[in-house]
Amino acid sequence: MGDKSPGFRGSQSWIGCVEASLCLDYFGGPQGRLCHIPRGAGLQGELEKLYSHFAGGGGPVMVGGDADAQSKALLGVCLGPGTEAYVLVLDPHFWGDPKNPSELQAGGWVGWREVGTAFDPNSFYNLCLTSRNSQHQQDALD
Template structure:
């Protein structure tokens, strides 16, 4: 896109959620809505927007932070008597599409439900909400 130095392509440098949103919009014409969460302990305040996003058929939500700098994909939200949970996809998995079953992805930890205590209380997080042409997602079932 021309926003990085010429040494960036092919490097092992990372981009953040904001840059990922810009790339998806630029290359695929899929605009993202960015939400900044100042502290992980404030994630509970964003659950309603996450519920609405998935109920309306929104796509995966990209998530990145500062102290917790491991990028994540959010695929769903579940609230129950046991607390609030986010369905987290680790975007670092690589391999041929369909090479792992749903059960294998879960067993290897690539997709799992995480309670809000999993996220670092003092880390900020950026969330990028993307649109999806697919229908609503089941927000409390298995991945």
């Protein structure tokens, strides 16, 4: 796409959410909207936006961070009473055909995690919220 040096091609270097968003646009995939969270502790304040994203038909949310280099994708948000909140986290490294959803859960590939333990409070995060209908997604997030 021209955003990296020639030595990047064929390397084993990782891309982040910003590059993933550029790839989605370049290759005609779903629309990707970037959201920067300066510290993981601030994610609690973004949960309503994430909830609106999923409730409005938004797709998976790719997550990248600095101190937290563990790849993850968010598939849902569950807001409980008070400050209780959970995110449905998918480890994007899974490959193959699972026999059933229980196999994914038992292997730790997907599961509900409390927001306070799913994100490093001191790491920044970039979120790439995907949607096929970017205007509907924009309305839900504003």
